[in-house]
Each structure stands twice: as C-alpha cells, then as structure tokens.
Amino acid sequence: MYIYTENLNFFYRLNKELIRFNVKFEILTVRSKIPTFASIILTTFEEIHKFEKNYEKLQILPFHKDGNFQHYILKILAAYKIDYKDNYSTLIFSIDPGTSQIGIAIFLDDYYLQSHTIYEKEMLTEVINDYILSFQKENSNFITLIFKFGRGVISITIDLLKIIYDAFKNRNAVKVYLVDESRTSKVKIRDKKKRVKTKHEVSALIIAMRKGIEVDSSNYIQVIKQNIFQNNNYHERREEDREEVQENKLNLKKIMERLLNNDISLSKASILVKNLNIMP
Numbered sequence: 582m583y584i585y586t587e588n589l590n591f592f593y594r595l596n597k598e599l600i601r602f603n604v605k606f607e608i609l610t611v612r613s614k615i616p617t618f619a620s621i622i623l624t625t626f627e628e629i630h631k632f633e634k635n636y637e638k639l640q641i642l643p644f645h646k647d648g649n650f651q652h653y654i655l656k657i658l659a660a661y662k663i664d665y666k667d668n669y670s671t672l673i674f675s676i677d678p679g680t681s682q683i684g685i686a687i688f689l690d691d692y693y694l695q696s697h698t699i700y701e702k703e704m705l706t707e708v709i710n711d712y713i714l715s716f717q718k719e720n721s722n723f724i725t726l727i728f729k730f731g732r733g734v735i736s737i738t739i740d741l742l743k744i745i746y747d748a749f750k751n752r753n754a755v756k757v758y759l760v761d762e763s764r765t766s767k768v769k770i771r772d773k774k775k776r777v778k779t780k781h782e783v784s785a786l787i788i789a790m791r792k793g794i795e796v797d798s799s800n801y802i803q804v805i806k807q808n809i810f811q812n813n814n815y816h817e818r819r820e821e822d823r824e825e826v827q828e829n830k831l832n833l834k835k836i837m838e839r840l841l842n843n844d845i846s847l848s849k850a851s852i853l854v855k856n857l858n859i860m861p
Contacts, residue, residue, distance in 0.1 A: 582621045582661060585609040585632075591625055591644060598654050604661050615639075621660050640665045652715040655695075659716070662843050663692045669716045673727040673847065674709055675789035677762060677781045678737040684781025686789050687712055691846040696782040702741060706748045725754040731762030731788045735805055746798040758793030759804060770837050778841075786837055790851045833857055 584599075584606055586592050599606055606623070609615065615622075619638045624631075626643045642660060644653045659669065669690050677684035683699040685708060694712075699705055717724050728745055730738055742757065749755050762784060770778050770786075778786070796804050833854060840850045 582606040582657075583609045583616065583623065585613075585615075585622050585624045586628055587611070588625050588628070594650060595623060595644075599657070602654070602658060604657065621665055623657065649714070651711060652718070655712060655715040659689055659694060662694060663689055666690075667719075668722060669724060670722070671725045671727065672712055672716065673729065673789065674712075675729045675785045676705070676741065677731045677784035677788055678734050678741050679781050680734055680737065682779070682781045683737075683741070684779060684783070684785035685709075686782060686785040688789060688847050689716065691848055692843050693786075693840050693847070696778065696785060698779045698781050702737070702744070705741060706744055709745075709748075723752070723754050726752070726756070728755070728757045729760050729788050729791075729793055730758070731784060732759050732805060733762045739802060739805060742796075742801050746801075750798070756795060757797065757801070758795050759801065760788045760791045760793035762788050770834055770841065783837075786840065787833075789847060790840075790854050792851075 582604065584592065584595060585608075586595075609622075615632065617638065619640075621640045621642055622632065624641065624643050626645045629641060629643055632639060632641060640660070642653075642656060642665070644650070659666075671688075671690055673688040673691075675686040675688070681700070683702060683705060684696070685699060685705070686696040687694045689712075697708060699708060713724065713726070726749065730742060732738055738759075745757065770783060794804060836845075836850050836853050839845045840847065845853070
C-alpha cells in the first residue's frame with residue numbers, strides 16, 4: 582500500500598489515520614518509481630491522471646475532496662485487512678448489549694474488520710450506518726446485513742433490536758439472530774498493536790462465532806422471553822475437569838487472535854470453536 586499525493590492536507594490526515602490503525606504503507610514521491618506489481622495506491626481524484634493506464638496491477642483508491650474521510654478510511658482498512666473489491670457483499674454486526682457499554686464487532690465478507698465499544702445506545706445506528714454507507718454507496722448491489730445480538734441484558738437487547746428494526750424496516754436482505762452470550766467475558770485478547778480488547782468487544786467477537794436463533798420484527802420479543810432462563814443453562818465443571826476447561830480457553834484465545842489477524846475467516850473460526858466445551 583502506497584501514498585502518492587502532493588496534497589499536504591490530505592497527506593497529513595491520511596498518514597495520521599493509517600498510523601493509528603497500524604496500517605503499513607510506503608510513501609511515493611514525485612521522483613519515486615511507481616510500482617508495477619500488485620499494489621494499492623492512495624491518492625486524490627485530482628491526481629489520478631498521474632498514473633499511466635499500462636499499470637494494470639495497480640488498484641487506485643482515490644479520495645474526493647467533498648467525500649467523507651471516515652468512510653474513505655474504512656475502505657482502506659477493508660482493502661488492507663481483507664481484500665480490495667469494487668463491491669462487497671455482506672456486513673455482519675455482532676453486538677454485546679451491556680448496561681453501560683455496548684460491544685460491537687464488524688465483519689466484512691466473512692473477515693474481521695473492526696470493533697468498538699459504544700457508551701450510548703443511540704450511537705449504535707450511527708456506527709452501523711457509517712459502515713453501511715462506506716461499502717454501499719458505490720455498490721451496484723444491496724449489501725446483505727446480518728445482526729447477531731447477545732441476549733444477556735434482556736431489556737437492553739429489546740431496546741436495541743427495536744432500534745435496528747425501525748432503522749432498517751424498508752431494507753431487504755437483513756437477517757437478525759439472537760445468540761446465547763453466556764461465558765463470553767472470560768477471555769482476554771490483544772490486537773496487532775498489543776492493545777487489550779474491552780470485555781464487551783471480546784463478547785461481541787464470541788457472539789459472532791455462535792449460531793443463534795433467527796428472529797424477525799414480529800417474534801423477537803416472544804423468542805427473548807421464551808429463552809430468558811436459558812442464558813445460564815449450563816452446569817459448572819467438576820474439580821477434575823478444570824484443566825480441560827483452561828485448555829479450551831487457551832484454544833479459544835488462539836482462535837480469536839487468528840480471527841483478529843485475519844488468518845482465518847469467521848466461518849472457519851466458528852467451525853473451530855464449535856466443539857470446545859466452554860462454548861454453549
């Protein structure tokens with residue numbers, strides 16, 4: 582990934598954000614030789630003409646001066662972490678509802694993209710819409726939206742589901758799942774920058790790997806109430822089983838770190854953890 586621009590304002594903003602997100606890149610100057618191998622070039626629309634058409638392996642990701650810079654950064658993260666595509670097909674939002682914090686993990690085309698901790702439930706749709714707009718705006722096909730909600734705090738889950746159903750009631754290709762979130766806060770993991778993910782983000786990542794029950798706007802409250810006593814429906818391990826439990830937790834941690842580093846897809850991670858005894 583390369584930055585090629587003479588626009589200093591664009592360069593400083595972009596440089597700052599790429600460093601913040603730990604994206605590795607190089608800088609091309611006016612005198613630099615433009616790479617002829619597969620590369621992503623970050624530049625402005627006004628400078629696209631500087632690239633010859635014969636560089637077929639270059640992927641040009643330009644920023645328009647009137648565009649949304651945050652959306653542009655998300656596209657860069659997608660190209661860097663997952664793959665450069667003109668059209669992406671699926672966004673998965675895995676959500677851990679908490680009393681004071683909400684964890685959300687975002688997956689694009691089955692690979693981890695980013696996670697956040699949200700402190701106000703009203704901010705949830707704003708965060709979600711940022712991702713949708715980033716990847717839908719120039720996409721000729723509607724992106725499929727998948728929401729996976731933990732069922733831990735029932736009242737908050739119901740409130741958030743209502744917000745989601747109201748926000749996307751006129752949109753097709755939307756699926757919602759309720760997921761058992763028991764034992765989702767017992768693992769500590771770090772990202773590539775060695776930052777510890779918050780417990781709500783970790784919970785959201787584990788929720789994403791679980792199957793869940795599909796619901797719709799007409800039955801989600803009924804399904805939640807039917808399963809209200811099932812969230813903690815598991816027995817504690819006997820003393821002699823604790824070693825096995827600890828081993829499985831270590832295995833889960835390794836799987837999640839591979840998921841965060843995009844070594845494996847969400848589908849692959851879900852298969853790997855399916856038979857772990859700590860997963861309900």
